[in-house]
Amino acid sequence: MAVNYTPASNILAVEGIRLSSGAAGVRYKDREDLLVVEIAEGSSVAGVFTQNRFCAAPVLLCREFMADNAPRYLVINSGNANAGTGQAGLDNAREICEELASLTGVAPEQVLPFSTGVIGELLPVEPFRAAFPEVLNGLDAGNWSSAANAIMTTDTLPKAFSKQLDIGGNTVTITGIAKGAGMIEPNMATMLAYVATDAQIEPELLQSMLKQAADLSFNSITVDGDTSTNDALMLMATGKSQAVVDTTNATVFQEALDEVCRYLAQAIIRDAEGATKFVTLTVDTAPDLETARAVAYTVARSPLVKTALFASDPNWGRLLAAIGRSPVKELDISKLSLSLGETALIKDGEPVATYTEAKGQQEMDKAEITISIGLHAGDASTTVWTSDLSHDYVTINAEYRS
Amino acid sequence: MAVNYTPASNILAVEGIRLSSGAAGVRYKDREDLLVVEIAEGSSVAGVFTQNRFCAAPVLLCREFMADNAPRYLVINSGNANAGTGQAGLDNAREICEELASLTGVAPEQVLPFSTGVIGELLPVEPFRAAFPEVLNGLDAGNWSSAANAIMTTDTLPKAFSKQLDIGGNTVTITGIAKGAGMIEPNMATMLAYVATDAQIEPELLQSMLKQAADLSFNSITVDGDTSTNDALMLMATGKSQAVVDTTNATVFQEALDEVCRYLAQAIIRDAEGATKFVTLTVDTAPDLETARAVAYTVARSPLVKTALFASDPNWGRLLAAIGRSPVKELDISKLSLSLGETALIKDGEPVATYTEAKGQQEMDKAEITISIGLHAGDASTTVWTSDLSHDYVTINAEYRS
Missing domain, CATH: 3.60.70.12 (L-amino peptidase D-ALA esterase/amidase)
Structure with missing residues (x-):
């Protein structure tokens, strides 16, 4: 679908x-x-x-x-x-x-x-x-x-x-x-x-x-x-x-x-294989485009992020984990900001006090989800689009040649 | 299991x-x-x-x-x-x-x-x-x-x-x-x-x-x-x-x-989440260890390779595609060799004439699968171990917090 x-x-x-x-x-x-x-x-x-x-x-x-x-x-x-x-x-x-x-x-x-x-x-x-x-x-x-x-x-x-x-x-x-x-x-x-x-x-x-x-x-x-x-x-x-x-x-x-x-x-x-979510992922205030893209793609490819998206689970710890393992030279996590739609999750590297699981759930229940990551280390930005990882993705690719 | x-x-x-x-x-x-x-x-x-x-x-x-x-x-x-x-x-x-x-x-x-x-x-x-x-x-x-x-x-x-x-x-x-x-x-x-x-x-x-x-x-x-x-x-x-x-x-x-x-x-x-296969992946005759590991991990992480493993499908084209997109400086595909267990798939970059789908199926039906990649460009080698991507992996990670 x-x-x-x-x-x-x-x-x-x-x-x-x-x-x-x-x-x-x-x-x-x-x-x-x-x-x-x-x-x-x-x-x-x-x-x-x-x-x-x-x-x-x-x-x-x-x-x-x-x-x-x-x-x-x-x-x-x-x-x-x-x-x-x-x-x-x-x-x-x-x-x-x-x-x-x-x-x-x-x-x-x-x-x-x-x-x-x-x-x-x-x-x-x-x-x-x-x-x-x-x-x-x-x-x-x-x-x-x-x-x-x-x-x-x-x-x-x-x-x-x-x-x-x-x-x-x-x-x-x-x-x-x-x-x-x-x-x-x-x-x-x-x-x-x-x-x-x-x-x-x-x-x-x-x-x-x-x-x-x-x-x-x-x-x-x-x-x-x-x-x-x-x-x-x-x-x-x-x-x-x-x-x-x-x-x-x-x-x-x-x-x-x-x-x-x-x-x-x-x-x-x-129309991605098995997609149930359409995800817009932006990384801004990056030191350069290469860094912005490395962070964006690391998050967008993460099987754990993608299964959480499939489950509509606001498990934002997986977003942090993916950002943290991005193959970039410098990443100051004490400056990081992270939002899900209009809901702020992380600011200056710390959890936002006003965040509630209910707010996160509301964003994740949507079919179209925006994830915004701010590195606050420059003025480069990028946007990538991705889908979730669902059972249908596994089924389609397990049965592709059969 | x-x-x-x-x-x-x-x-x-x-x-x-x-x-x-x-x-x-x-x-x-x-x-x-x-x-x-x-x-x-x-x-x-x-x-x-x-x-x-x-x-x-x-x-x-x-x-x-x-x-x-x-x-x-x-x-x-x-x-x-x-x-x-x-x-x-x-x-x-x-x-x-x-x-x-x-x-x-x-x-x-x-x-x-x-x-x-x-x-x-x-x-x-x-x-x-x-x-x-x-x-x-x-x-x-x-x-x-x-x-x-x-x-x-x-x-x-x-x-x-x-x-x-x-x-x-x-x-x-x-x-x-x-x-x-x-x-x-x-x-x-x-x-x-x-x-x-x-x-x-x-x-x-x-x-x-x-x-x-x-x-x-x-x-x-x-x-x-x-x-x-x-x-x-x-x-x-x-x-x-x-x-x-x-x-x-x-x-x-x-x-x-x-x-x-x-x-x-x-x-x-x-005991990986949802694993049905235990895969040993070797890359040898690489110019250096970094290249060997980059190729090995690109294949080991590929969702398409992993769903083919789950399906026991000898879809070796996905192995080639993953090798080909590895982030390495040099890769001469005309020298590449590729085997599944004892069965040779590719030699000098060309499909091996004696390969049959039945031979590939026999290897893929096993619970323990060995994939061997030869770059024929040096003497560095590496071995990594990985699992397949199954429905249970999606289920486990979609339901992890519920």
Whole structure:
């Protein structure tokens, strides 16, 4: 059950992007598992990928292909991650790209492959070969919602979001989709998200804006601390609107892009495996961003904090214990402040006298919980979003391959 | 249910150490929760404590008192950790020491306090004051087993072990007890372990031997990555045997001490919260120990690896994903080897052709599982022990305070 999350219904087309999904039967038998995205010629494409060293075959190919080529197609499958599959996995991913390239008349290096699902099983080529003709026939600009469905694995709901803004009198659309519910602690990007805009943006600026948006969204969430082998976030700018985004007006576009990415990243947490809570965790007055993030992630990953959240138990001692073991150089606990929602727990390192268990219980009973940590040692801050650790998380991941 | 663990029955007394436990009713109402350990005058005492910055009041006092004084008594309670309790917690712990000191005629600084249990609740003095007289009456050298029971919290079974060795024709005894099942990833020591010997050992040598033993035992286990606020490991050498341990014969004593500590640390993992598996994880041929430990702990902490272990699912892709996200500077995945028990999964970074799902399943069905990771980049190695992540872990920690 996702936490306060209903998929958005008003997903807007982006001129220059056409999508089509189908059922290739790679692993799932009763649902769509294949998505092809067509990108208009002349578009700029930016991407950020997992930092997991055991990155999947498709991630290796994406990096190789994007270095010298303008991508024209994305081919995405769910159910099999094509990771840990060695040279054979790379060969098969390349063959899938070649197959799509020959059907569409582009170079194989203009097709970027993406995979998500079980790690360690070879991705077969044949299901793609069989499914491509019909899927290519279905390419349409209006297919974003079905695309969001086709890339799901343990997600219970699709994630998609659109936003429009005005740039120089021209309406610009940004639409994005994402998937992911477990093995989520993105480092650079998340397990498959695709955002497109019809603005015209040079590749270098596009890449730097994508990096910023990723850091404030997908790179600020964790479900279980397990960085995936397949994380990828792509941003495509087709330039089909009259709007040009450059360094003189990048801020307004950046804000809209940040919002789209934040929405999608938060949707992943709301629909995290087994989630019953949506937790916003802020660390402020930190000496630097690295310290703020180290404290935030230590708390957000703690199994004891997460089981207390699941139980709606205001066991704030576990918050202190997690803060105290954070891998940071300096932490003066005599300055620390800690709040649960509006309720202060700790000030100047000491328990707050007005705190009562009843007040803590009231905050913990909520489905959306805010934890605020103040280090009072500087002016850096960060916000991360996380979920709780429930029986359903264990069930989902114990039964994932069965 | 602990994994292949039956408490040892032959726990030997150590001359110069007397113990007594009782029911103070600090939190638990129907069992013993208080332990007093008397250490003979002239003994050497060494200790290592948690590195959690939010360390508990008793840990602060232990550090302060041990700097200048020869400890004569340990007072240990379960049910309340006296952590996150600010100045009031420190004051109460000091008052408890003063009370015991006045009853036994030693200086308050010769009494070391230890607490384990719920964090964030003030430890009351009165239950100690009321229970001390009767507990002190019961001091006896034969009480190690009941002592191991009195310090338990979520442990299902007590942990105790004895070993004898010959030093210069004299029989030396080492006996230790420990507790701990959750909030376990010791960093210097574990949640309360007490080891005593009748050998005569100078304090400086005793401390360095304890540090080595801790690193190879308590500092090499993890249940949930949550380093406790109260970890403490104490080693007492009463010198009541004729044996003198010094730098000329330290190795033989060190080996025996390592064995006692390893037994107790492994017992904690066998009885870890919700454990159904006992996992031995080795990383070898690493460039340095730091790298070996970073890889080992990343795998050992991974919720996805641990749920796969719970499910007996040979989902080795999750092992690769965890190895790949380890926070290490260099990791050449093209050299990596990975085995599950005797079954090779990965060699030179490629899947092993002879591997079958049936072979993997056979290994994962075992209650004791060995995971071996080779980096082939040096000669450093490490072994850590861990448990799985089960429904019972979630249940135990969701209901801990209820």
